[in-house]
Every structure is written in C-alpha cells, then in structure tokens.
Amino acid sequence: MDWTPIWLSIKLSFVTTIILLAMGIPLGYWLSKPGAFYKDILEALLTLPLVLPPSVLGFYLLMAFSPNQAFGAWLQDTLNISLVFSFEGLVVASVIYSLPFMLNPVRAAFSNIQRSMVEASYTMGKTAAQTFFRVLLPNVKYAILSASAITFAHTMGEFGVVLFIGGNISGVTQIGSIALYDSVERMQYDVANRYAAVLLGFSFVTVLSVFLVNKRLVRGIIG
Amino acid sequence: MIEVSITKAMKRYDGGDSLAIRAEFASGTTTLVTGPSGAGKTTLLRLIAGLTNPDHGHIRAFGQLWTDVARRVNVRPQRRSVGFVFQDFALFPHLTVMQHLQFGTDDQAYIEQLLAMTGLGGFVRHRPLKLSGGQRQRLGIARALSTKPRLLLMDEPFSALDPVTKLGLQRSLKHLFDELGMTCILVSHQEIDGKLLASRQLEIN
Numbered sequence: 001m002d003w004t005p006i007w008l009s010i011k012l013s014f015v016t017t018i019i020l021l022a023m024g025i026p027l028g029y030w031l032s033k034p035g036a037f038y039k040d041i042l043e044a045l046l047t048l049p050l051v052l053p054p055s056v057l058g059f060y061l062l063m064a065f066s067p068n069q070a071f072g073a074w075l076q077d078t079l080n081i082s083l084v085f086s087f088e089g090l091v092v093a094s095v096i097y098s099l100p101f102m103l104n105p106v107r108a109a110f111s112n113i114q115r116s117m118v119e120a121s122y123t124m125g126k127t128a129a130q131t132f133f134r135v136l137l138p139n140v141k142y143a144i145l146s147a148s149a150i151t152f153a154h155t156m157g158e159f160g161v162v163l164f165i166g167g168n169i170s171g172v173t174q175i176g177s178i179a180l181y182d183s184v185e186r187m188q189y190d191v192a193n194r195y196a197a198v199l200l201g202f203s204f205v206t207v208l209s210v211f212l213v214n215k216r217l218v219r220g221i222i223g
Numbered sequence: 224m225i226e227v228s229i230t231k232a233m234k235r236y237d238g239g240d241s242l243a244i245r246a247e248f249a250s251g252t253t254t255l256v257t258g259p260s261g262a263g264k265t266t267l268l269r270l271i272a273g274l275t276n277p278d279h280g281h282i283r284a285f286g287q288l289w290t291d292v293a294r295r296v297n298v299r300p301q302r303r304s305v306g307f308v309f310q311d312f313a314l315f316p317h318l319t320v321m322q323h324l325q326f327g328t329d330d331q332a333y334i335e336q337l338l339a340m341t342g343l344g345g346f347v348r349h350r351p352l353k354l355s356g357g358q359r360q361r362l363g364i365a366r367a368l369s370t371k372p373r374l375l376l377m378d379e380p381f382s383a384l385d386p387v388t389k390l391g392l393q394r395s396l397k398h399l400f401d402e403l404g405m406t407c408i409l410v411s412h413q414e415i416d417g418k419l420l421a422s423r424q425l426e427i428n
Contacts (some may be wrong), residue, residue: 116313119274122300123307124327136319
C-alpha cells in the first residue's frame, strides 16, 4: 500500500482546518451578532455545501477555475495560479466544502453566550477586543476544538469535490479516499481494504476525540 | 450628583409604551428604586450604565455629561466608572471566584476584603456552576465592586439570599459604601431590601 495518498489527505485536512480556523472564528462571531437580512442570506449561502451534492459544487468550482473560463483565465494570466488539478485547488475546494462544519458550531457557540456577560465586562472597563479574548473566546474554545476535529475528519473523507477539481494524479491530488476508489476500480481489493481501514481508524479517533472534548467541557465548566 | 432626564420607548407589560424619568441622585447616597414588573427599573439602570440608549434626554454624572441625545454625546460604558450587578448574575463560567475579582482589580488586599464581606473566602477556586444561587449573587456583587466604581447599579441584588445572609451583606455593603463614598442605585421589588442601605426611595409606575 502506498502511504502517499494518506499523507496527502492529512496535509490537505491540516491546511484546510488551519485556514477555516482563521476564517471561522471572526466570521462566526460576526454572524452571531444580530444584524440585517443580508446576514441570513450570507449564512444560507455559506451553509449550502452541507446539503449540496458534492458533485454539483465540484462541477461549479471546476467551471470557475478552468483556464477556459473568465475567472480561471484571470487567475492564470494575472496571478499565474492554476487551481485545476493542483493541490492548491484541492485546498480552495475543501475550504469551501468544509466551511459550514467549522462555521456553524462556532457561530452557535458565540450566539449562546449571554449578552449580559459581555456587558459585565464592558462595565468593568474592558474594551471590545479585551472582552473578545478574555470572555468570549474562552467560552467557545471547546466548540472551536470540536469544530476543528469535525472539519479535519470531514476533509479526510472528501471525495466528490476533490475528484472534480483535482482528478486522480498520484502524489499531487490523489488523496486517501480517491486512492481507495482507484484500488477498487483496479480490483485491488486488499489495497482498497487497507485504505478503508486507515480512513475508518482516523474517523473513529476523530469522533472519539470530539466526545472527550465535550466531556472535558462539562467538567471544565463545573470544576 | 447624577442627573437623569430621559425618555425611552419600550414594550411594557401594563400596555404603556415609554419610560419617562426625571430624577437626581446625590453623590454618596443609596437610592432604592421600586415599582411593578415591567415599569422600567432595569431599563433605568441600563440607561445610566450606557448599555441602552435613550430616545431623548440626557444623563449627567459627577460633573460629566454621559449621555445627551440632542448633542450626540454617549460615553461608552467602559468610561463611566459604574459597577453593575445583573439580575441574572452574568458571571463568567470559565473563571473561578478569585479570577472574577482579579478581572476587576490587582489590589489583593481589596480582593480579600470583598471575599470576607461576601463570605466567599472558602470558595476562591470554585467556578460559578459549583456555587449555590446565593453564592453566585454575592459573587456578582463582589465583582461589580472590584473596580471600585463611583456608581454602583444593582438590579435585584438580594433576591437569592436568605434573610440572615442578606442582612449581614447589607451591613457590610453600607460600611463599604461609606468608606469609599460610593453612590448606589438599587432596584428591588421588595422595599424591605433597601431599608438598611437606602436613604431615599424612587418609585417608578
């Protein structure tokens, strides 16, 4: 069994999770504040990948990033970036596809914080930034950890979107789930079995870690 | 001196639709604000703290203009030197009793004084969920006092306390208010709650 697809899956999941952490925390905080109707529309758009068939998203991204289309041509001509059939393209697609898995729990956690806690901090002289880092963030940290684990696992298991954008290039875009599919296509069931077992193990460890984090959350609040 | 002259549209349980208040609170005194549910007692405290904006009028405190709708003056809550005891306590779940007080001050001697006054000395490592309702309420009071505010706003601060604890705490608070020259506005359903502390009563209908 070639371990390269598994390492590529881990690398893709890691990079995607880091990017989504950087995006999800400020975006989740912003969306948690009451606001205009356009916030609802934006939130619906950002949650769309949850219900959209991966092939639909993959197809649209392939069309958008293709050098034969306006946006893809602009990326190639202006920035010399080609996102189709590249690892960078997989990252962009994964970020879009996994965004709701990071965003929704983080936004919900921020929404659940009592407004009066923030007000108490303000009346104690703390600025909005100090309140964010000293009151809000510590109270959503387990939701962030949990969302990160789920995002990581979800990216590990991606198939449709990455197949559309990245294809099946060994060492470049062939991640674990695609290597598994490829092995089945070649009727190498013993290799497919090993890929499946590794991906299953990763998923189980992730789900277990989420449970442990949630347990720690309950103990942490009470302790 | 705190001078309040404001109106604020609000949905009231009695069908009224606005709160209109003109009142003065002398420095260094404690005023008990009473009135039926929905009369606007909490809203009054929030307006003074800068947590809610009035529709019209002004608030002047300690010689400084805090709010003036016409002149678009609105000093941020952080700069008003108010302590606020919230009805729902609004404690920080991730902080221990000690950390709550350290959130407001570095003065360890003052923290010890607050702990002794509120009877929380034996619970410094406890987080709010491990405290009883009465202990949480006392922590809310201690935390509001930790910044040594010039004005303390208390919203139903004794509702979860038994009569003996309440009386002891009120005596300690009176002593502290006198020591620090603190002005206090205390909202309560029950007049008895303010008898010991308040020198004046304001009723909102």
